[in-house]
Amino acid sequence: MTARREDEQEMAGRAKAGPLDLAVTSLTLTRYRSYDRARLTLEGAAPLVVLTGPNGAGKTNVLEALSYLAPGRGLRRAALGEVSRFGADGPWAVAADLMLGDEPVKVGTGIEAGAAPGANDDDADEDDSGPAGRRLVRIDGETVGSTNALGDRWSVSWLTPQMDRLFIEAPSGRRRFLDRLVIGLYPDHSRQVAAYERVMRERNRLLADRGAHADPAWVGALEARMAEHGAAVAAARLEFAGQLAGFLAEPKGAEAAAFPEARLAIDGWLEGLMADGMAPVEAEAAYRDKLAEARRVDAATGRAGTGPHKTDLLVVHAPKDMPAGLCSTGEQKALLIALTLADARLVAAHRGRAPLLLLDEVAAHLDADRRAALFAVLSELRGQCWLTGTDRAVFEAAETSALFFNVEGGQVAPAK
Ligand SMILES: Nc1ncnc2c1ncn2[C@@H]1O[C@H](COP(=O)(O)OP(=O)(O)OP(=O)(O)O)[C@@H](O)[C@H]1O
Structure with a gap:
């Protein structure tokens, strides 16, 4: 002591x-x-x-x-x-x-x-x-x-040296980064992500433990909740990305001269359905069906093969039209700063508080x-x-x- x-x-x-x-x-x-x-x-x-x-x-x-x-x-x-x-x-x-x-x-x-x-x-x-x-x-x-x-x-936002490899490492880091920014704009997103992950773990555990013997009504109920929270997660990410795009595209003055314009896209199955115009309620139903179809495979792997937990965030250096992961270390840092500044301006504009x-x-x-x-x-x-x-x-x-x-x-x- x-x-x-x-x-x-x-x-x-x-x-x-x-x-x-x-x-x-x-x-x-x-x-x-x-x-x-x-x-x-x-x-x-x-x-x-x-x-x-x-x-x-x-x-x-x-x-x-x-x-x-x-x-x-x-x-x-x-x-x-x-x-x-x-x-x-x-x-x-x-x-x-x-x-x-x-x-x-x-x-x-x-x-x-x-x-x-x-x-x-x-x-x-x-x-x-x-x-x-x-x-x-x-x-x-x-x-x-x-x-x-x-x-x-x-809201609180940050940039750390550990994020320097964000664009070249596994999608999970980019997904977390995306969700953190979404939470800064829509605080309820953290509840939706947590609820989605919690029910997904419960469903995966049940399938892994019971396999073909799992009660279909029970699994179905969990998948319905997973689809509901998953659709909310995907919709918030898409909405956020759409909002941020406007702020990324219009850096002004010193910011425009110093930091590159960035473009971003959300690469996810559920987000893709919604981006293609499917209504959230239909996308939710499609996800529920997809989960039901995948039960046998998911029981064997112990994981859900599709869903917002697999989503990636794609960032492009707009002036070079180049994926961020292929840019130089300095360019990647500048892109991260550009994203952080654009997000701060977005949060200030939409929440009334930087x-x-x-x-x-x-x-x-x-x-x-x-x-x-x-x-x-x-x-x-x-x-x-x-x-x-x-x-x-x-x-x-x-x-x-x-x-x-x-x-x-x-x-x-x-x-x-
Ligand atoms: N739980 C802990 N209890 C006591 N000391 C800790 C604990 N966790 C970290 N430290 C100490 O905190 C110090 C690191 O502090 P920090 O990372 O804030 O440094 P820094 O000033 O940012 O350094 P750098 O310039 O190298 O990034 C280390 O000396 C580390 O041993």
Whole structure:
């Protein structure tokens, strides 16, 4: 058992004036990864917040903590117990004061008291529970029933170095990326995806366990629910992609000069039926029939062979008319930034509130002109953007619009 350090790190920075749709004004981390207890206070609402410090100092940990202000497993998709400070005695917690326009909101999340920190919950299927305990959320002092409530009034979006291989790795990563963006626009999508996956597992397990002896009425009922949730998932993805296309096609000013226009398409059987004009209710029926036909094969493989859990997101570098996976590393990064910025503008337009953006190690990979363009675009978004890097010089073009913090030695302190 490690003695708990009670020395709170009080940090203050001075911000540029100007109300944002969404800004973090304070953040407190308790027994969270490399932090025993840390508190950042941001005076006012800066459009950009920059964390600099050496490798391994804890910059990404701060962004990850902020990503828990959204439903889901955070930007590292960590298991619930994994973020508990190693060796600490007690549950982890993240608390933030937000300003939604001029409305203050207090948000707290963490693992329930009494849960075993560090327990292995890698197999957790749900976002908010696992063997290590359950993720609890309090908004303005009230405990809410589900982490999904975190998506109701604001959204959080991120870009991390782990996503650099998004276009060349397995479709599952792109599907998750797509669904995360869809949730940012339509919060109910997370409930639909979770319900779809839950009922699919139940149906697959039943078929694998009972095979030809499974009660057809029971399997049929599960498939009907699978088709219902699957059709909702597919419809939301298509609707989102249609909306985003408009924002991808019209980057303006600095954004247009620095980041390529992207096109995207959703490659999925159910989405394809709907894209070809089939009404969602008919597509749902077609999926139900398809599942019934596939029972024998699915019983043998233990998986459903068709459905929204197989969907891929195709991204094309529009000026080169080239699939993103064939583009250079730098071009792929620029496409990811273009997608993230277009999505932020879409969310701002449709939800009336720009997202909180978390950009981990993004600026260092861009040339000076693209960096300046990125900071200019971010400063104009109505949400707040948190950026990280090892080198302050990289953020020179953001000096007038950013609050800077040093992350070093387990502390986060305002930089001069
Ligand atoms: N559960 C944990 N308990 C204690 N420390 C942890 C835990 N998880 C991660 N760490 C520590 O956090 C540190 C990594 O922090 P983080 O990834 O935030 O660094 P960073 O500043 O972003 O580094 P880089 O510039 O290399 O990306 C490592 O030293 C790691 O050992």
